[in-house]
Amino acid sequence: MHLADSLLLLVAGLLALSHGQLHSEHRDQGHGHHPHREAPGTGEGSPSLKISAGNTVFALHFYHLMVSQTPWSNIFFSPLSISAAYAMLSLGAGSHSRTQILEGLGFNLTEVSEPDIHQGFQNLLHTLHLPEDGLEIQMGNALFLSPEVPLCPRFLNDSESFYESKLLRTNFKDPAGTAQLINNHVKEETRGKIVDLVRGLSPDTTMVLVNYIYFKALWEKPFSxxxxxxxxxxxxxxxxxxxxxxxxxxxxxxxxxxxxxxxxxxxxxxxxxxxxxxxxxxxxxxxxxxxxxxxxxxxxxxxxxxxxxxxxxxxxxxxKFTISGSYELDQILPKLGIRDLFSQGADLSGITEQLNLQVSKSFHKAILEVDEVGTQASAxxxxxxxxxxxxxxxxxxxxxxxxxxxxxxxxxxxxxxxxxxxxxxx
CATH class of the missing domain: 2.30.39.10 (Alpha-1-antitrypsin, domain 1)
Structure with missing residues (x-):
């Protein structure tokens, strides 16, 4: 039996309220393929509002599952970061796997269409990245891929267009070097807050998808x-x-x-x-x-x-405190209905037709810092x-x-x- 090639999915979230000034000049770095963004509509008919109900349903499903497993522990996660990563992955999934992902993310596909979901995330990302005084939000995806693996052009184009994904080629035959490359990327994008997201990469891994979110905000009414x-x-x-x-x-x-x-x-x-x-x-x-x-x-x-x-x-x-949450999504999401991705029944042929991909591991890590001036991470x-x-x-x-x-x-x-x-x- 042909064993599936390994795809590692990493999701990182940081919400921070902190002392320092916000560095808005970082906001547009790494998004050069959208040089002239106009303010997206955020009114009643804006695309992002079509996915807000599904995102909320998923957030609370995930929370209640974590409470049932660890009732007396701190819990902290970014549901939007997880949803965006898996919605992007659904672009490369076959019909059954795709439906399983999107329904597991809380979307009622009789009420919101697949194109609406991806356009909703596109609008949401553009909106979050608009410069604002006192608020910095950075959210994005990066795909680390072996040089010899060809991607399907449609997946490459759609993941970049809808989810602002970056493609980074790396040599997975050097697991330690690849892990360092991934961790350095996440560390940079989360302003040094999330480090060592991945360790001990398997040599048979051929692809790693990373989603990150960084949030830094100042209270309207700060503490002294x-x-x-x-x-x-x-x-x-x-x-x-x-x-x-x-x-x-x-x-x-x-x-x-x-x-x-x-x-x-x-x-x-x-x-x-x-x-x-x-x-x-x-x-x-x-x-x-x-x-x-x-x-x-x-x-x-x-x-x-x-x-x-x-x-x-x-x-x-x-x-005034700092807490964090680390979650093995490949153990959690099957309980929310997303099962095929983590088995040999996975159909990710829309990502690459040359490999039989399945998600081997998926991690989510989120950190919250709360102090007198604001929030860095979520608390x-x-x-x-x-x-x-x-x-x-x-x-x-x-x-x-x-x-x-x-x-x-x-x-x-x-x-x-x-x-x-x-x-x-x-």
């Missing part, structure tokens, strides 16, 4: 570093850890105490077209809140938090509401496990999703 002090964070009933707790004096913020669910939801805006929801379950109610974490619930919270009634003064206490912080009787100021303490969802507001897509159980565990 001089007010950050050590405080207790209650991981569970028996575990307490010390964290540097950022504090912000009474300011107006968007937040609500949900009347129907045991949680408080805080909206924190970044400069530019990005915002975050911090979802804080009441004590012992994380499971109850997670059970109703649906696209409809996220939409409900976001709609409510545009009502001026929920724009009120509050003191905020949020940990989730859980907390509860309390009142400080000594000064009658209402205060919101993120001093126990919480969820965080980071949105691109003009594309209505979830960039990062996570749960912070223990902010001292990177």
């Amino acid at each position: 570093p001089s007010m950050t002090i050590p405080q207790d964070f209650y991981v569970d009933e028996v575990t307490t850890v010390k964290v540097p707790m950022m504090m912000q004096g009474p300011q107006h913020h968007w937040y609500l105490h949900d009347r129907h669910l045991p949680c408080t939801v805080l909206r924190m805006d970044y400069k530019g077209n990005a915002t975050a929801l911090f979802i804080l379950p009441n004590r012992g109610k994380m499971d109850e809140v997670e059970e109703v974490l649906t696209p409809e619930m996220l939409s409900r919270w976001r709609n409510l938090l545009q009502n001026r009634y929920f724009y009120k003064k509050i003191k905020l206490y949020i940990p 989730a912080t859980g907390s509860f509401v309390t009142f400080l009787s000594r000064d009658n100021q209402q205060a919101l303490w993120f001093n126990r496990p919480f969820l965080v969802v980071v949105f691109s507001t003009n594309t209505q897509s979830i960039l990062f999703l996570g749960k912070v159980v223990n902010p001292t565990k990177p």
